[in-house]
Amino acid sequence: MTLIAADRLDERLLRAALDRVAGAQLLSWLEPGSAANLQATSSAPEIRAAYEGWEGVDVIVHPPGPRAKRLLVADMDSTMIGQECIDELADYAGLKPQVAAITERAMRGELDFAEALRERVALLGGLDESAVGRCLAERVRPNPGAATLVRTMRARGAMTLLVSGGFTAFAEPVAAMLGFDRVEANFLNANDGVLTGMVSGRIVDSAYKARALVNMCDLLGIDADAVLAVGDGANDGAMIEAAGLGIAYRAKPALAAIADARLDHHGLDALLWAQGIARNAWVIG
Numbered sequence: 074m075t076l077i078a079a080d081r082l083d084e085r086l087l088r089a090a091l092d093r094v095a096g097a098q099l100l101s102w103l104e105p106g107s108a109a110n111l112q113a114t115s116s117a118p119e120i121r122a123a124y125e126g127w128e129g130v131d132v133i134v135h136p137p138g139p140r141a142k143r144l145l146v147a148d149m150d151s152t153m154i155g156q157e158c159i160d161e162l163a164d165y166a167g168l169k170p171q172v173a174a175i176t177e178r179a180m181r182g183e184l185d186f187a188e189a190l191r192e193r194v195a196l197l198g199g200l201d202e203s204a205v206g207r208c209l210a211e212r213v214r215p216n217p218g219a220a221t222l223v224r225t226m227r228a229r230g231a232m233t234l235l236v237s238g239g240f241t242a243f244a245e246p247v248a249a250m251l252g253f254d255r256v257e258a259n260f261l262n263a264n265d266g267v268l269t270g271m272v273s274g275r276i277v278d279s280a281y282k283a284r285a286l287v288n289m290c291d292l293l294g295i296d297a298d299a300v301l302a303v304g305d306g307a308n309d310g311a312m313i314e315a316a317g318l319g320i321a322y323r324a325k326p327a328l329a330a331i332a333d334a335r336l337d338h339h340g341l342d343a344l345l346w347a348q349g350i351a352r353n354a355w356v357i358g
Contacts, residue, residue, distance in 0.1 A: 078130045097115075133344075135318065135333075143232065146236055146286045148237060148238075148309050150238070158213065162205065186278045186307075190276060194272050199267060220252060221342040224357075227356075228356045232293055236277065241259065259276060259277050279311045282312040301318050318347070319334075
């Protein structure tokens with residue numbers, strides 16, 4: 074497992090971490106003062122339970138398979154970026170509370186994702202399409218460490234795929250900004266510069282995200298244990314379970330319960346430490 078406490082992992086904190094799990098011991102310092110490799114004979118659920126809720130500390134328990142991953146599959150909204158784009162877009166129509174309430178329930182797994190998406194998009198019918206560009210410029214911001222994670226993995230030869238239940242109108246610019254190789258998202262319909270309130274084609278839901286991961290593995294000729302997947306909501310569950318290392322980032326309970334590990338306190342670049350990559354090898358974004 075990788076113990077992460079950026080710029081505050083001293084001997085006292087290390088000893089406290091080792092004391093939380095029977096038989097735990099230090100293997101090596103990955104980044105003195107920030108990250109260390111540990112091992113323990115306890116089961117993965119026992120280790121996660123021992124460290125859960127420890128303020129400022131993240132522990133990534135490694136399933137079998139290579140630590141350095143060859144494919145990154147990432148959700149966009151509230152994962153790679155700090156916003157839910159459809160909620161922010163709805164604000165330009167004066168409907169953010171209504172749309173955000175549906176989004177929250179969908180991300181918790183309380184609603185069918187496809188139906189919740191269509192319901193929210195219908196509320197946007199009649200909104201000027203220019204609001205998408207304004208929303209991108211005024212509100213959409215990457216989460217800390219997002220670009221560094223993507224660019225470092227690419228520099229080391231990994232493929233990177235942004236797979237979003239949001240819209241290509243947001244996902245494609247975000248993918249370009251962060252450095253992703255490929256992007257999959259939904260198509261938001263517009264006619265004569267006005268949103269129609271409909272989406273066209275397939276819906277990028279939980280099952281689609283998992284299929285995209287498997288298809289990319291087939292294309293690259295790799296096994297799923299060489300995949301790092303990261304998301305935050307219930308609709309990321311299938312891809313998180315399919316990946317060799319599935320990370321719940323600031324996640325809803327439905328996803329946190331099934332992920333291999335949680336990243337609750339650090340930026341996304343901490344997932345480079347989880348892969349055994351020291352900070353002096355990061356490509357800072």
